[in-house]
Amino acid sequence: MGKKIRVLVAKPGLDGHDRGAKVVANALRDAGMEVVYTGLHQTPEMIAESAIQEDVDVIGLSILSGAHLTMFPRLVELLAERGADHIKIIGGGIIPDEDIARLEEMGVSRLFGPGTDTRDIIEFIRKSCADSVS
Amino acid sequence: MGSNGGQDLQVLIERFEQGHATAAARLITILENGGEPAESVMDRIFPKARGAYRIGFTGPPGAGKSSLVLHISQLLRRRDVQIGVIAVDPTSPFSGGALLGDRIRMQRLTGDPGVFVRSLASRGSLGGISNCTDEVADLLDAFGKEMILIETVGVGQSELEIAETTHTVVVILVPESGDGIQAMKAGLMEIGDVFVMNKADHPDSELAAKEIEDTLRLKNVPDGAWIPPVVLTSALEGRGIKELAESIEKHHRYLEEEDRLVEKRRRILRSRVRSAFMDRMERKIWDDPSVREILSERIGDVYEGRLSPYRLVQELEKRVKIE
Structure with a gap:
């Protein structure tokens, strides 16, 4: 059967705007x-x-509430504590440029802003999984 | 990293035995991907499975399967039963991808170390579950789970493999199934050990439940045979959950009488070995280049009408050598 790329898409926190997360989830499904x-x-x-139980390769978070500086670092920390820091974290939503740089320094692999082409997200995931997934 | 995430199997198994969820999850992935590595995992895991009771939840899309799995799991957790949940969603035959959304309804189970939930994509299997469902259930069993709840994809009439995988099958219907129930008589209606009419908050639910009871009563059953009960539930309001759990337990007790459960477990294993054997034979046959060669050489004759498809099958059969 061969390995499939597995991605967890979640919306942390209190904002209920899930359109973006759903668009990305559908695009990734359509990419196999x-x-x-x-x-x-x-x-x-x-x-x-x-993410641990599902053994995913990537977690994608969508945050539009401004809580990104809390949510992303906490997730990085939790994965490390549980021996699951091989899982890559990506994200999207409304995140100011200066915060993007900080978050990527803290261990978030990549943040995608509004207007991103879903093909760029797919390509990024495929590339970053290339060493673990055939 | 290699295909096993750089960890060799021995290390993974050791960590699995120490109770690490990350190791259990990675081993499930290996089982899903199949082939030789999956067989090696099974060699190690299968003897450790302790015989957890397996309950299947099946029914049409949107009937409330995930919500009822949540409620039953919560009830069992209050009794301190260790739970494994396997939730299957369909793989797209076009892209090979899948959207696995059963966790949305089961969020309240997340964070409880007594529950392990795994979503599986059906990956081309047409029976309503994934081909590796039995193996994943074995693994969760070996991980110390006492009850394994398996949720199928939303089914129609003929996706009935859950009956060959679990000990009690719960068929979940809704009042809107309406005339659909008639159509399902031949398939789904025959595999249920317990029937659920969910959405009891709907005004037609009692009538619909009665119709199912009537349908079930039409069947001739020998004395002492199990007669599937019909339970009214509302997953939305949490109604009827205790009654559903009681019906499942009653069926479990029924199976434990007169060695029925032993027989059922043997039958399930027999059908598992049979289908694994058939898979392997099929692969062996198609891996043989001479079989594929004859097929492409002679298919033109079939197309031109010089050869019937069945004569070609006989020619292929002669080529098959199975050591």
């Missing part, structure tokens, strides 16, 4: 990936736990 969609109002703890 297995997408675990966990829906709204996730805590970083829930996301880490789900």
Whole structure:
């Protein structure tokens, strides 16, 4: 059967704007990936736990509430604590440029702003999984 | 990293035995990907499976399968039962991708170390579950889970493999299934050990439940045979969950009488070995280049009408050498 790229798409925190997350989830599915969609109002703890049980290669978070500087670092920390720091974290939403640089320094692989072509996200995921997935 | 994430199998198994969820999850991925590595994992895991009870939840899309799995899991957790949940969603035959959305309804189970939830894509299997569902259930069993709840994809009439995988099958219907129930008589209606009429908050639900009871009663059953009960539930309001759990337990107790469960487990294993054997034979046959060669050489004759498809099958059969 061969390995498939598995991605968890989640919306942490309190904002309910899930259109972006759904568009990305659908695009990744259409690109042949297995997408675990966990829906709204996730805590970083829930996301880490789900990602571990699902053995995903990548976690994609969508944040439009301004809570990115809390959510992303907490998730990085939780994955490291649980021995799952091989899982790459990407994200999207409304995130100011200066915060993007900070978050990428803290261990977030890549952040995609509004207007991103879903093909760029697909390509990024494929490239970053190339060493673990045939 | 290699294909096993750089960790060799021995290390993974050791970590699995120590109870690490990351190791269990990675081993499930290996089982999903199949082939020789999956067989090596099974060699190690299968003897450790302790015989967890397996309950299947099946029914049409949107009937409330995930929500009922959540409710039953929560009830079992209050009794301190260790739970494994396997939730299957369909793989797209066009892209090979899948959207696995069953966790949305099961969020409240996340964070409880007594529950392990895994979503599986059906990956080309047409029976309503994934081909590796049995193996993943074995693994969760060996991981210490006492009850394994397996949710199928949303089914129509003929995706019935869940009956060959689990000990109690719960068929979930909704009042809107309406006339659809008639059509399902031949398939889905025959595999249920417990029937659920979900959405009891709907005004037609009691009537619909009665119709199912009537349909079930039409069947001739020998004395002492199990007669599937019909339970009214509302996953939305959490109604009827205790009654559903009681019906499942009653069926479990029924199977434990007169060695029925032992027989059922043997039958399930037999059908598993059979289908694994058939898979392997099929692969062996198509891996033989002379078989493929004859097929492409002679298919033109079939197209021109000089040869019937069945004569070509006989020619192919003669070429098959199975050591």
